[in-house]
Amino acid sequence: MLKPIWKYAVPVLACLLIQPALTACSESTNVDVNLHGVNHTVDTFSYSVKNPALKDQPGAGGELIDPYGAGGTTCCATLPKTWRPGIKLQVNATHWVDRGPENGLLEVKETHLVEVPQYPDGKPGELWVLRTPDGKVAIVSSDFQPDHPNWPGKIKGWPVPSLKYRQERWKILLHHELGGIDDALVLLDELEKDPEKSAREAWQLAEQYDRESIKGFSGPNDSKYIIYLKSRYEKVLEYSRDKVKELMEVRP
Template structure:
């Protein structure tokens, strides 16, 4: 038998082939996934996702208000097959209460978190989760927080605290009350200085609300002043009713 086709030669040839094939095989492919953020805390924050192995190539991020969820940004790369030790770096910023000088101190933090085991064995969208205490974690999931198979520790979408609801309610109450106060001020101004108030209103409405001055010859037109007073009175009444409705819905 030729030495070229001897069993020993063929065995060596096959062994070399197997070794070469193993050396050429690539690791499991990576997968690009979208990024979402959910904020369960009572203050706004922004985040930016970074692969710690490639710190120069950041991924998506956004600003999310208190007790809210963000949109969808692109993208982060996850291994197709989960393994222990997959890390994600998340840079966050949140803000402390305003100082007496109206400055808004910001707090920047870096979180190095581990991606838990893929819930169903596959990499899905990366969710950045900020807990009520400000801690940050991630999960990979193809379902949203209100789904029964949601893998996050906190189940469901953020629910505003009663304190937060009342803070927001009070901000809007003051805004609605300011409309009442403004109409009262306008009526007093029209009563105290009718010529000046009518002239100022005419100049403004002529430029921005031309329909209001149509049919009148000028700010000294008595009919215009009557119409102006009527608009102020109607606006005051509507503003008061809006405040009353808002007061009935206090959290």
């Protein structure tokens, strides 16, 4: 005796009806993976990624990555579940070239069609977009970070700043801390010469930007407030001097 076919036809029919909207009845051949950016250059870098095989899909990514830095985790790049030769992704990259204080930054936009390297363990991992030391764009599919022994990328480890870059950053930090010393000395000198005027000016600034610092004082003429200001300026001076000492010990 034949079994009634309607018992089996109903779920099949339901699946066919929802097929156009969902893809529940057949497993997708693609998978979405997280995106990361790594910048091995001195130029600030931004990127977005698009699978050109998916015409209606918008680009993903778009974060700014500092020189010799790495971005966070963004979503999402679409990769085939099964690797095959010739899979390519479109990487829209932007970097900014510093032309000096007088000329500012030059924005450079580029479009790269980059071939996806073979999945090292047979399945797509998270997608890493790298701006390589020579300014080119490469991609790596890996669930491991660049400093992991199993990282499959050609460039091993996180970005290492150049000596020139480290020297420039060091000079900026040193200049900042030396400025802190100068400012603290000026404030202490003014407070000693004319404590009432200095306290009045400090109070007015605190009312605008730091009201917490003046709680507990009756006003700018409060003798305790003047003592507080002197202690505060001395701490700033001590802090900046300590930072300068530290910087001199690690000069690149």
